[in-house]
Amino acid sequence: MPLRPEHLARCLAWSSLQTPREHSPIDVVTMGAALFKGNDEKAQWARKGMAAVCAYFGYKLLRYMLWRRNINNMIPGPNTEWESIKELYKADFGDFWGFNSTLLTNLHNKYGKVVKLWLAGQPYISFVDCNDIETVNRKAIGRPSLTEMLLPFMGHKNLLFQPTHLDGGAFVKSIRLKYAIMVQDSHSLSDVHRVVFETMTERTPHWGTGAPIDVFEELKHLMYDIMGKVIFSGAWSTDENGATIIQTHRFLIEGSASLGLSVCNKFTMANLLKMPSDYSTYQAAIKKLQGIMWNMIEQRRKEVQENPKKWEGDKSCLTVLVREKDEQGKLYFDKDLAIASGVGLLNGAYDTTHITTVWLMYNLARHPEVQKKVVAEIDSLGKPDLKNLPTYEKLRELKYLDAAIRESIRLRMTVPLGMRGNYREDVKVGNVIVPKGTTILPFTQGAHTNPKFAPEYFGDDVDKFRPERFMGDSPEASKARAAFHGFGGGFRMCIGFKFAEAELKAIFVYFLQRYTIELPDPNAPSPEMLYESGCNAPKEHFSLTFKPRA
Numbered sequence: 001m002p003l004r005p006e007h008l009a010r011c012l013a014w015s016s017l018q019t020p021r022e023h024s025p026i027d028v029v030t031m032g033a034a035l036f037k038g039n040d041e042k043a044q045w046a047r048k049g050m051a052a053v054c055a056y057f058g059y060k061l062l063r064y065m066l067w068r069r070n071i072n073n074m075i076p077g078p079n080t081e082w083e084s085i086k087e088l089y090k091a092d093f094g095d096f097w098g099f100n101s102t103l104l105t106n107l108h109n110k111y112g113k114v115v116k117l118w119l120a121g122q123p124y125i126s127f128v129d130c131n132d133i134e135t136v137n138r139k140a141i142g143r144p145s146l147t148e149m150l151l152p153f154m155g156h157k158n159l160l161f162q163p164t165h166l167d168g169g170a171f172v173k174s175i176r177l178k179y180a181i182m183v184q185d186s187h188s189l190s191d192v193h194r195v196v197f198e199t200m201t202e203r204t205p206h207w208g209t210g211a212p213i214d215v216f217e218e219l220k221h222l223m224y225d226i227m228g229k230v231i232f233s234g235a236w237s238t239d240e241n242g243a244t245i246i247q248t249h250r251f252l253i254e255g256s257a258s259l260g261l262s263v264c265n266k267f268t269m270a271n272l273l274k275m276p277s278d279y280s281t282y283q284a285a286i287k288k289l290q291g292i293m294w295n296m297i298e299q300r301r302k303e304v305q306e307n308p309k310k311w312e313g314d315k316s317c318l319t320v321l322v323r324e325k326d327e328q329g330k331l332y333f334d335k336d337l338a339i340a341s342g343v344g345l346l347n348g349a350y351d352t353t354h355i356t357t358v359w360l361m362y363n364l365a366r367h368p369e370v371q372k373k374v375v376a377e378i379d380s381l382g383k384p385d386l387k388n389l390p391t392y393e394k395l396r397e398l399k400y401l402d403a404a405i406r407e408s409i410r411l412r413m414t415v416p417l418g419m420r421g422n423y424r425e426d427v428k429v430g431n432v433i434v435p436k437g438t439t440i441l442p443f444t445q446g447a448h449t450n451p452k453f454a455p456e457y458f459g460d461d462v463d464k465f466r467p468e469r470f471m472g473d474s475p476e477a478s479k480a481r482a483a484f485h486g487f488g489g490g491f492r493m494c495i496g497f498k499f500a501e502a503e504l505k506a507i508f509v510y511f512l513q514r515y516t517i518e519l520p521d522p523n524a525p526s527p528e529m530l531y532e533s534g535c536n537a538p539k540e541h542f543s544l545t546f547k548p549r550a
């Protein structure tokens with residue numbers, strides 16, 4: 001019989017008679033308790049069921065408590081969430097919710113090389129010894145879900161967030177191979193020299209006028225353009241889309257580090273009420289950036305379809321995203337993976353190289369004796385210009401510049417702490433068994449600079465800017481080179497390592513051939529660092545002067 005409206009009306013009328021209109025929580029508890037009373041079959045089953053549920057959860061809880069006690073016995077550090085939160089608070093809640101280098105420095109100084117803390121029932125274990133970090137990088141190849149919470153704008157399918165415990169990392173490996181086509185190919189490595197020289201020639205002549213240059217601000221657009229041209233085949237600051245990308249991406253970088261923190265800095269009703277609107281503005285910016293990225297990908301798809309010959313040998317990101325196939329011959333990058341890859345490469349390639357360039361310029365200005373040695377080495381290349389560009393191989397020969405780049409990253413860690421997880425099995429790191437499912441923090445900034453832990457690998461003068469520590473064949477230099485983890489290590493090591501090296505070397509060859517970099521005020525205090533979107537940016541902008549060389 002078909003269901004008619006009058007049947008439905010009758011049903012509703014009947015159920016309204018059966019069910020009291022309102023149940024207070026006390027009613028619900030009384031009714032539930034009544035179910036267990038008496039000796040009828042229903043009550044007996046209810047009691048048995050409840051006993052089974054209690055036994056199950058009791059067992060789970062007991063196992064959890066034993067597991068927790070075991071970790072607390074094995075690894076020093078705060079034993080409870082409350083003690084951990086007090087440490088976050090001490091490290092400054094207003095600076096990335098206290099989850100920063102100060103937190104880990106405090107904990108390692110207090111408890112030693114391995115330290116744990118508890119957040120929401122989960123252990124976080126930090127390592128500050130270079131050998132331990134090497135083991136973590138090799139053995140713990142997963143990334144915790146916290147990474148995605150901290151960088152949601154990269155897209156759910158971003159390489160950083162892909163699980164590795166289901167397939168042993170096979171999917172991550174295959175994505176990394178696709179990215180290698182885009183950023184490790186000899187074509188992109190040579191192209192980056194040309195683009196650096198062209199961009200700097202065109203856009204930085206005013207740097208040599210003697211006026212102080214706010215290097216962080218000025219390099220911002222230049223770095224976006226260099227990356228845009230080489231990886232995405234388009235200059236961004238001169239293009240309408242690009243300008244929006246730059247603005248939105250910067251907003252998201254800064255927003256990821258500060259979202260919701262105004263309340264911690266100043267607890268006022270206005271700041272509290274602002275939180276939902278800040279959140280929706282942040283979400284709208286994510287949508288905007290990802291939308292532009294998708295339009296760019298679709299535009300390239302159209303161009304490739306219309307004129308396949310033109311794009312035949314092209315290995316830039318957008319072309320690879322629309323052309324790569326899997327083993328079955330189907331498109332490798334679906335919409336979400338393509339967007340997450342585009343945004344991921346944009347983020348990975350921009351922020352890191354921008355910040356590293358700024359800190360190296362600062363360090364060379366602060367240490368003229370090192371700058372002189374870098375210049376002497378660069379001068380040995382002759383006078384490269386746009387018609388006579390140094391090859392990638394030639395730039396690789398600049399060993400002292402290479403050491404200066406490492407030393408600058410060591411002292412002002414671009415990425416001060418890593419995020420790894422062991423989701424397949426327990427792993428042994430040094431003397432510690434890290435239980436399966438732990439969030440592991442390789443604290444590279446501490447490992448490279450903390451006077452308690454770093455001298456074993458880098459010598460006693462770890463606070464000094466001394467590139468020589470990485471030079472030559474001495475056992476000390478080999479040890480220092482092996483202990484350097486500025487680009488991570490193992491299976492998940494930075495995919496853009498060679499690209500960054502090529503870009504940084506080209507930038508410094510260009511500038512140091514022409515200028516001596518100086519501090520406008522040599523007595524000014526050293527600039528502080530701010531942990532922002534995973535990188536150590538300068539807390540305040542500073543200026544440098546570029547004096548034309550005689």
Ligand code: HEM
Nearest residue numbers: 183348349352356414415487488489492493494495496500
């Ligand atoms: C000075 C510049 C750079 C520094 C210091 C740096 C540092 C790092 C670090 C520390 C990691 C984590 C590695 C790990 O967990 O072991 C990483 C990952 C990554 N980097 Fe870089 N990076 C730089 C430049 C670049 C560039 C230019 C690109 C792209 C062209 C890039 C793309 C990536 C990607 C895609 C990952 C994720 C790899 C994965 O999860 O498997 N990076 N980078």
